Amino acid sequence: MTAAATSANTAPVRFDLVVPDVFPALLKVHEAVGGHGLDKKLHHLVHLRASQINGCGFCVKMHTREARQDGESNDRLDRLVVWAHVSDFSEAEKAALAWTEALTVLDPKTDYASLRGRLRALFSDEEIGALTATIGMINLWNRIQISAH
Numbered sequence: 001m002t003a004a005a006t007s008a009n010t011a012p013v014r015f016d017l018v019v020p021d022v023f024p025a026l027l028k029v030h031e032a033v034g035g036h037g038l039d040k041k042l043h044h045l046v047h048l049r050a051s052q053i054n055g056c057g058f059c060v061k062m063h064t065r066e067a068r069q070d071g072e073s074n075d076r077l078d079r080l081v082v083w084a085h086v087s088d089f090s091e092a093e094k095a096a097l098a099w100t101e102a103l104t105v106l107d108p109k110t111d112y113a114s115l116r117g118r119l120r121a122l123f124s125d126e127e128i129g130a131l132t133a134t135i136g137m138i139n140l141w142n143r144i145q146i147s148a149h
Contacts, residue, residue: 033134036126038127044063044066045089045096049083075088083097084097095115099119
């Protein structure tokens with residue numbers, strides 16, 4: 001190993017300092033998505049489930065706290081990790097969580113058409129668009145946060 005390699009700066013990049021215009025722009029996306037009627041509890045479940053999958057401890061803690069503050073039950077939060085195997089979640093929530101997992105763990109074998117069909121039976125296209133944007137944004141935030149691990 002060279003001297004340069006052993007003395008390399010491994011500290012996390014301070015995105016807020018080096019690209020200060022990015023975070024306010026990302027927050028504006030959240031504001032825009034929030035105006036399209038997605039249920040607040042569903043929003044929290046999606047954020048928390050994607051954060052669990054992505055292994056972002058900071059994000060899991062934050063989204064669990066926010067969900068509780070907005071009235072989500074501890075029982076449902078405890079069982080979110082096994083949502084497909086319990087009766088705690090509505091069909092709409094299960095469809096949204098399936099979509100969340102499909103867009104978080106990108107698998108070329110995923111049948112997106114059937115997932116969209118399930119969503120369309122329960123949500124408007126506007127709500128599906130907001131849900132998809134929410135999932136994309138939480139995955140971006142998770143990756144930014146994880147880059148500092």
